[in-house]
Amino acid sequence: MNIEQTLQKAEELLTPWNKAATHPEVNRLDVCISAHDLRPAVTALHNAHWGYLSAITGTDLGAAAGQMEALYHFCNGPAIATLRIHLPRTKDARLSSIEDIIPPAAFFEREIREMLGFTITGSKNSERLFIPDDWPEDVYPLRSDFSIDQAKAVEGRHADELPEQGVVGGNTFVVPIGPQHPALKEPGHFEFTVDGEIVTAARMRLGYAHRGIEKAAESRNWIQNLYLFERVCGICSHTHSFAYSLGVEKLAQVEVSARAQAIRELVAGLERIHSHLLWLGVAAHEAGFDTLFMYSWRDRETVMNLLEQLTGNRVNYSINVLGGVKSDIGLEQAVAIKEGLNYLETCIRHYLEVVTTDTMFLNRTRGVGTILFAEAERFGLLGPTARASGLVRDVRVDAPYGAYKNFPISAVTEDNGDLEARCVVRLNELLVSCFAIRTIIDNLPAGPLTVKMPRKIPAGETISRVEAPRGELFYYIKSNGGENPARVHVRTPSLCNWVSVLEKAVGRQLADAPMLTAGMDPCFSCNDRVITTVDRSGSRQTWSWKDLRAYGIEYYKK
Amino acid sequence: MNSLISLLSLLIFPAGLTLVLTGMFYEWVDRKLVARFQNRVGPRWFQPFADIVKLLAKEQIIPKVANPFLFFGLPMVALAGALTAAVYVPLIGFAPVNSFPGDLIVTIYLLSLLTLCTGLAGWNTSSRFSLIGATRALTQLFAYEAPFLLALLGPALATGSWQISAINDYASHHWFAISQPVGFIVALIGLMGKLELPPFDAPEAETEIVAGALTEYSGRGLAMFKIGKSIELIVGITLVSAFYLGGLHGILPFLVKTLAVLFLMTILQSLLTRLRIDQTVGMWWRFGSILVLAQILITILLKGNLL
Numbered sequence: 001m002n003i004e005q006t007l008q009k010a011e012e013l014l015t016p017w018n019k020a021a022t023h024p025e026v027n028r029l030d031v032c033i034s035a036h037d038l039r040p041a042v043t044a045l046h047n048a049h050w051g052y053l054s055a056i057t058g059t060d061l062g063a064a065a066g067q068m069e070a071l072y073h074f075c076n077g078p079a080i081a082t083l084r085i086h087l088p089r090t091k092d093a094r095l096s097s098i099e100d101i102i103p104p105a106a107f108f109e110r111e112i113r114e115m116l117g118f119t120i121t122g123s124k125n126s127e128r129l130f131i132p133d134d135w136p137e138d139v140y141p142l143r144s145d146f147s148i149d150q151a152k153a154v155e156g157r158h159a160d161e162l163p164e165q166g167v168v169g170g171n172t173f174v175v176p177i178g179p180q181h182p183a184l185k186e187p188g189h190f191e192f193t194v195d196g197e198i199v200t201a202a203r204m205r206l207g208y209a210h211r212g213i214e215k216a217a218e219s220r221n222w223i224q225n226l227y228l229f230e231r232v233c234g235i236c237s238h239t240h241s242f243a244y245s246l247g248v249e250k251l252a253q254v255e256v257s258a259r260a261q262a263i264r265e266l267v268a269g270l271e272r273i274h275s276h277l278l279w280l281g282v283a284a285h286e287a288g289f290d291t292l293f294m295y296s297w298r299d300r301e302t303v304m305n306l307l308e309q310l311t312g313n314r315v316n317y318s319i320n321v322l323g324g325v326k327s328d329i330g331l332e333q334a335v336a337i338k339e340g341l342n343y344l345e346t347c348i349r350h351y352l353e354v355v356t357t358d359t360m361f362l363n364r365t366r367g368v369g370t371i372l373f374a375e376a377e378r379f380g381l382l383g384p385t386a387r388a389s390g391l392v393r394d395v396r397v398d399a400p401y402g403a404y405k406n407f408p409i410s411a412v413t414e415d416n417g418d419l420e421a422r423c424v425v426r427l428n429e430l431l432v433s434c435f436a437i438r439t440i441i442d443n444l445p446a447g448p449l450t451v452k453m454p455r456k457i458p459a460g461e462t463i464s465r466v467e468a469p470r471g472e473l474f475y476y477i478k479s480n481g482g483e484n485p486a487r488v489h490v491r492t493p494s495l496c497n498w499v500s501v502l503e504k505a506v507g508r509q510l511a512d513a514p515m516l517t518a519g520m521d522p523c524f525s526c527n528d529r530v531i532t533t534v535d536r537s538g539s540r541q542t543w544s545w546k547d548l549r550a551y552g553i554e555y556y557k558k
Numbered sequence: 559m560n561s562l563i564s565l566l567s568l569l570i571f572p573a574g575l576t577l578v579l580t581g582m583f584y585e586w587v588d589r590k591l592v593a594r595f596q597n598r599v600g601p602r603w604f605q606p607f608a609d610i611v612k613l614l615a616k617e618q619i620i621p622k623v624a625n626p627f628l629f630f631g632l633p634m635v636a637l638a639g640a641l642t643a644a645v646y647v648p649l650i651g652f653a654p655v656n657s658f659p660g661d662l663i664v665t666i667y668l669l670s671l672l673t674l675c676t677g678l679a680g681w682n683t684s685s686r687f688s689l690i691g692a693t694r695a696l697t698q699l700f701a702y703e704a705p706f707l708l709a710l711l712g713p714a715l716a717t718g719s720w721q722i723s724a725i726n727d728y729a730s731h732h733w734f735a736i737s738q739p740v741g742f743i744v745a746l747i748g749l750m751g752k753l754e755l756p757p758f759d760a761p762e763a764e765t766e767i768v769a770g771a772l773t774e775y776s777g778r779g780l781a782m783f784k785i786g787k788s789i790e791l792i793v794g795i796t797l798v799s800a801f802y803l804g805g806l807h808g809i810l811p812f813l814v815k816t817l818a819v820l821f822l823m824t825i826l827q828s829l830l831t832r833l834r835i836d837q838t839v840g841m842w843w844r845f846g847s848i849l850v851l852a853q854i855l856i857t858i859l860l861k862g863n864l865l
Contacts, residue, residue, distance in 0.1 A: 194690070197690075197835060287831050288756060288759065290828075291828045294597050360831040363831065364834070509835075509836065
């Protein structure tokens with residue numbers, strides 16, 4: 001089926017509820033429905049196995065329009081069908097929960113509820129996921145009329161206080177992991193209720209380091225935002241700026257040169273190597289195999305050095321600019337990259353042998369946290385976690401973007417769906433990436449590095465999807481024709497994969513919980529993007545951007 | 559005069575101060591070797607000593623719910639147990655400071671005291687992490703204790719004495735590592751279990767339960783547990799090498815043999831992935847204890863035939 005037929009199918013499925021349908025782009029279908037038709041429409045798409053729910057975007061259309069929008073994006077290969085629901089900007093913005101049909105929707109729904117004040121009826125969990133416990137009621141940071149003065153902390157409001165010593169009663173008690181815990185160097189909070197060594201319930205909380213990036217994006221111009229989005233994640237910084245630039249270039253109808261596209265894919269490949277090697281180390285450490293941890297991080301230095309040589313930076317490479325890339329690949333760098341890849345390939349092959357043959361490591365990975373195909377589909381898994389369960393979801397293959405059309409890669413899959421399969425998938429992917437990087441270096445197309453971009457981007461909205469090391473990264477970008485974007489919504493792969501961890505930890509041993517969490521390669525900075533609250537020296541304060549900047553300048557003066 | 563010499567030998571050499579310093583040295587060797595195997599630089603030679611000095615200078619925080627008597631008492635008992643155990647083993651290649659028939663059992667009991675105290679300390683501080691750590695430490699104790707004891711009984715049965723010095727003397731003519739290889743391996747791995755070294759570090763698996771039973775300990779209490787641990791390391795290694803590697807007589811053989819055992823242990827530590835607690839127990843009862851029982855049976859039968 002080609003894209004038109006796929007979209008045609010979706011349109012047919014949605015006919016009974018369709019109020020107005022448009023095709024904003026060749027690969028997109030946009031269907032307006034009313035709020036009470038949401039569940040039947042979603043059920044129709046779901047039952048027909050038309051793609052998967054990729055994201056739910058909430059947008060405030062402003063006080064003048066008096067409306068909010070909820071967009072349910074379904075992706076099927078390159079085709080995207082969006083269900084668009086208009087709702088009033090009041091408490092009556094009611095949406096029925098679809099988490100019983102599509103479990104990962106729970107996280108998306110909680111996000112739009114907390115950020116924009118949609119009322120989600122029928123959702124199982126009414127706890128806050130992202131915004132702080134002492135955040136005032138009825139204040140929604142992504143509303144267009146939100147001001148920082150509204151965000152005054154409410155004293156004494158703490159939702160998740162635990163019973164004394166966490167003893168729930170009987171033999172069970174709660175083991176908290178994070179936000180400060182040696183296992184989790186990142187600010188997430190998990191509570192595992194354990195009976196002896198067996199986990200009986202799992203719960204999580206995010207948002208300890210919200211930075212308000214989506215909100216901040218609305219007050220910055222298109223170019224400034226490139227650097228802002230690069231900082232969503234310190235591990236996959238390139239994919240974020242990649243997705244953002246692709247989207248903006250699409251809106252501006254600018255064609256980037258083949259050379260720049262190829263360089264972007266090359267950096268994305270190197271970044272994947274760095275990210276997966278980092279993950280391998282973390283996973284080995286969680287399992288208590290520190291030698292593998294040290295070795296893989298040692299070898300990761302090789303690719304970090306290559307990235308530094310290529311872009312000048314080790315973490316936020318900032319090689320993307322709107323309309324192209326900043327730096328070229330010279331002969332010297334090409335040689336260095338190839339040498340580095342030779343070394344890395346030897347290492348990766350060795351690790352592949354270790355994770356599939358080391359009996360002690362296999363004790364902790366084989367058959368642990370198994371997610372089979374049907375379950376993977378139900379949980380809406382993405383990226384290597386999905387591919388380890390035989391679910392081929394890889395944007396690079398499904399909907400090739402940028403240079404992936406000219407330098408295609410093959411999707412790596414495994415069928416077992418356990419932690420071992422996830423290790424194997426990730427390592428094999430690196431070999432594929434190494435091959436792709438070599439091909440690009442040998443066949444680097446000629447062309448300018450950048451093309452001119454307009455300062456104002458024409459009005460419109462677009463969706464840009466990029467395969468990050470952790471899975472599909474989803475950007476929804478909307479322009480009103482001005483110098484700033486009207487709305488940028490980022491849905492990171494980690495958010496889609498949480499459901500599987502929480503469900504799979506129950507019934508397993510506590511000792512497996514960190515491994516399960518690490519197994520999906522969670523990225524906390526990816527999840528935390530939206531609030532501007534800083535907790536400093538015990539007292540909670542709300543800092544505006546101006547205050548922060550002033551504080552920063554003052555701090556470095558000393 | 560005699561009592562003065564005994565006092566000196568207890569407090570300064572070879573037990574007491576020398577013991578503590580040797581323990582720290584062995585701990586450093588362990589950490590350094592593991593670091594080198596893992597491609598790291600590793601600590602400098604005085605690092606374990608610096609750790610202890612730092613801990614001794616630090617504030618000790620008592621959890622509100624903990625019984626203070628137990629909180630302060632347990633590390634002392636643990637350290638005292640480990641120090642007393644050292645009295646009966648041929649430290650640094652010298653004859654044991656004290657010796658009597660059956661001291662092998664007493665020594666093994668004293669060595670377990672540290673684990674027991676750790677378990678109790680975890681229970682007493684009643685933090686969630688320390689409770690789980692304590693449960694795991696005690697569960698693990700039941701897993702390796704019997705096979706470890708049986709592994710040490712092999713040479714004792716062959717010697718026909720349960721006195722450490724007698725076995726040490728007998729072993730100088732009989733390399734039990736060759737005649738009882740299974741016992742040697744079980745003793746070596748059992749010792750790693752006793753010391754909670756990887757892969758038996760589930761009781762202090764930092765990725766799940768922070769520091770396990772000792773999570774709430776800081777300052778002096780933690781320092782005492784740590785010193786106790788390094789003494790247990792050296793006493794354990796001394797026991798195993800005295801029994802299985804041809805006895806310990808003189809400083810040079812002591813250093814060579816004990817460091818060889820430590821070297822083996824560091825290799826295992828860097829090669830193996832942490833076992834879950836159910837896997838640890840399963841491994842010891844399914845393989846360790848059965849193998850060592852078979853070994854003992856063979857020893858008894860052979861000895862009977864020889865007699």
